Amino acid sequence: MSLAVSAPLAGSFLEPVFDSQRAFRAAMDALAHPGVVQPAGHGLPDTPLPAAAAALVLALCDYETPLFLGPSIETLPGTAAYLRFHSDAMLVTDPAMAAFAVIDLVRDGLDLAVFAQGTPEYPDRSTTVIALSPGLTDGPPLTFSGPGIAATATLQVAGLPAGFAQQWRANRAAFPLGVDIIFATSDAIIGLPRSARLSKDER
């Protein structure tokens, strides 16, 4: 094995215990209040990914969670090595094997059906998708209802692929199976759990 000098890895959390707790609480609030933007990405000044997405991986993934990276993330210089080193998660190439996935909405697109959906007995054995978005408040509006939402919630995530509404309807129709999504930018996240129902008139 050659001792090739690789580029230095970017840094992990400044305060691992408290920063990962903050990242988790943001994720918890995001899924408990779908559609509400939660500030995130604290304690990660130096990361190859948008900080809020990197914080989720570092806070939630470890050797127990197979991690799938979208093609654009996998080839982003230093990123796979960074996530691998700091989270200890095993990288998998089959999204159906992944507990977590990081994809870029714009570069990788999004196909919810390729991820682990869980089983009727264990619907929790499904993939949580961390989706990088160019913006959480400037996309076309989509209206949701369901647990965690008082009346309706309007998501304005930018970069969603065409046909996302149909994909999400199929995802919801399979409830309790399905995929949960956390959309992330550099400083905020927004949650869309599988329980969220798209309002009827959205196309």
Add this chain to the structure above:
Amino acid sequence: MTTAYNFAYLDEQTKRMIRRAILKAIAIPGYQVPFASREMPMPYGWGTGGVQVTAAILGPNDVLKVIDQGADDTTNAVSIRAFFARTADIAVTTKTSEATIIQTRHRIPEEPLTANQVLVYQVPIPEPLRFLEPRETETRTMHALSEYGLMHVKLYEDIARHGHIATAYAYPVEVAGRYVMDPSPIPKFDNPKISGSAALQLFGAGREKRIYAVPPHTAVVSLDFEDHPFERNKFDHPCALCNATDSYLDEVVTDDRGGRMYVCSDTDYCEDRRAHGHRGAQLAEAPAGSALGQKPNIEAAE
């Protein structure tokens, strides 16, 4: 703060594992997510599930309240509060409105909770079907198929035997139209408070290794029949200390000659009402310095 522990006692890998289970539980309301429950420095039955959930979500800025049967000053509540005050060095309170996390054994506070609060329940038996079907493989299939007829048979047998649904606590509920869930042994008086609450509700069962959740604003329906609708417990008396007529009351035996009084089980609610000038019929007779008449002194206890 003792530095012999990680923040909030649990190691970081354990917290990640519990946190992942909590996220799944929120996404699938009412579904019991298996988790690798750890041994805690307290016996099963003392809230090890709730303690692990609290430890996993707790941050340095949280304010923790712990209640046991509604009271802040009972053994279980005092020791869990002391546990977190020592291992996480966080602020504790007895006031419902000041808390960001409320860990509870068998009650929901009378004061409505807000969106900034999380209610953590200690759960002994998370499986509502367990006493009807002992095999985990079977109950898991029943949940997968939404096969809940057996639960209705149980409630029907109550009616056949007693003339009404005699289940008074751990009364089964249906969450968001899908999973039937055991709300933990809260009195059925509290069931309506689960539904549509602004606060996130997390349930932890340590011995049984399950975590489940009710997100905010989620419809939670107590199972019943059209001709035998769900009814809350009703009380014939107001609280003897604060005169409340809308709270859950404990019966307290006061002597060996049949004397008794009915007082709010939620001690904070009762104290707050008395502080605002509400006076119950037996307030003057309450033994001075007893838990009934006096606010618990957190500093001294811990």
